[in-house]
Amino acid sequence: MSTPTTSFGREAAAAISRSKNEPAWLVASREEAGQLATEINLPKPEKLPLTRWTLDQYGTNRPGQNVSSISDLPAVITALLPEQSGGALIVQHNSSVVFTQLSEELKAQGVILTSLEDAARNHEELFRKYFMTDYAKEEHKLAAVHAALWNGGVFLYVPRNVVIDAPIQALLFADDAEATFMPHVLVVAETNSRFSFVEQVASNLGETSATLLHNSAVEVFAKAGSFVQYAAVHQLDASAIDISYRRAVLDNDARIEWIIGDLHNGNSITDTKSVLKGNGSTSDSKIISIGTGSQRMSLTTQAVHFGRSTESDMITRAVMKEEATAIINGITKIEKGATKANGQQTEKVLMLSPKARGDANPILLIDEDDVKAGHAASVGQVNADQVYYLMSRGISRKEAERLIIHGFLDPVVSEIPLEGLREQLHRILERKLG
């Protein structure tokens, strides 16, 4: 095994691509991104310098072991699967996808669920039409690195008018800190399709001196009248870095609901953005986070309105403990011509320690007159009157505070569309809130 890649460029990217027997155009694409990665700068998250972050350890290709049934997956992985029914499921282990399950019924309806690597080979046309078209490699160095080194990944294609009741699950898991772990989730929702996608990112790295870089991206393309619910729960080890850029592009009357638990234990940059291109499209983003230890987080939600009568609502709620820092940005942008658009956002931070820091930065950029936009932001401690009220019913102070803090996050937790994952989320919250 070679040491983790720390220097990187065109050649390295091409070598990786060739080792996977990828088609020439993909080799070229990775090569180009690799070159770009040497030329452009890191992103500059608001008020959060990345100077001391280890962002140049890209790891090496450490594919997981392919299995043909869920029961053959390593126990650490099956333990994370909230519901082991016969529902649609895809699992990435370190650098590769090791398991995919999709019912014959859904296959017959034309639904595709494969690794993204597989989609590049077998669904080339769709792949090339959408991949990294909304999250462009030119955005910054992390995007370029991702475009050069992405691996495993998920491709979900839901044809026109197909409605899927049970959530489609993806588990992206790493237990090797020296692995390249850069999944890309590409979701295409054709006209009037409707489904929920539930993504879980987790790690079990143990003691390690390496820094796992989860440099990931999500791109959702929601065609006219489609409805996509995208839930994600991230819980990586404190030694790992979570970089998650999420994008959705919405056509006429499409709707996306982001339900995100950014519950990573280490440094992270997450950016969840909806581009409301089509008239009447709507986006609803709910994000929770808990800062512990000395972790640094940049949590951004964005809505960009192009279409008329588009609506966006963004809510971020974060609980900050110990010496953690979170910079929470909400950006509502309404472009000229997006008449009757309505963009709302709320950032709320609950501070549980004097050394923690939580900044809420609501930003409204409005280039059209005939619109509605609003924001609310608050940073505060546990409300003393609420504690008094609960205590006046016999509840101890500790339990009262616990109820209030969990309650603060509940509006997001209760929306997770998979009961098993919701319960898992409760366990994560119990652990992080201690």
Added chain:
Amino acid sequence: MSTQFEIQGLKSSIEGKEILKGIDLQIKGGEVHAIMGPNGTGKSTLASALMGHPKYEVTDGSVTLNGEDVLEMGVDERARAGLFLAMQYPSEITGVTNADFLRSAINARRGEGNEISLIKFVRQMEGKMKELEMNPEFMHRYLNEGFSGGEKKRNEILQMMLLEPKLVILDEIDSGLDIDALRIVAEGVNAMRSEDRGFLIITHYQRLLNYITPDFVHVMMQGRIVKSGGPELAHRLEAEGYDWVKEELGIVDETVGQA
């Protein structure tokens, strides 16, 4: 043992300003006491001081419930000892459902290892909500969030019914209630009247006392109980207002601690 609640010489200040200037009151199980008085005379301060609101500092006096020193107890301990305050402005708490909250409260009183079973709890809560003509969906709504004034008051009474306290303080439970809600709330209170439970009803309108007949009526002015009597006192106050009391006692300004 029948409940014995005793307040002696209670003085209390908020932000250094003395509001209660020596309250003496005894409430026995089975008794309903009403405290009446115009706004700003210290009635709600009495309620908050008894419950232990952190803003109200008790500077003198004693309060005992069945011989136990209430003032030594934290807010939660007072509640577990049997004190209940139906608040004038109950807090709204996002994310905590009414059912979760009430179950926590009941279990806090029952203690570890003696928790109420979920089924039994749900049955009790549903039953009491029905008595109070509350929409069953309020069980799973976030605590008081988006409740109307009347719904909040009913929810306070619901809590009282489920927690079965020994000494109930109702702080302006009638404010903001229409006549139907007032009747329902009063029926809820009347159903809870028993030999081992005392009530202290704070109000500045007599109309609540048409539904809940008090055994004793006290008038509060200037942070003191200035007059006590039976139910007939409430009727006279309703008919004639408070001026005759002020005149009788030579009080010009009945309020206390007003800037």
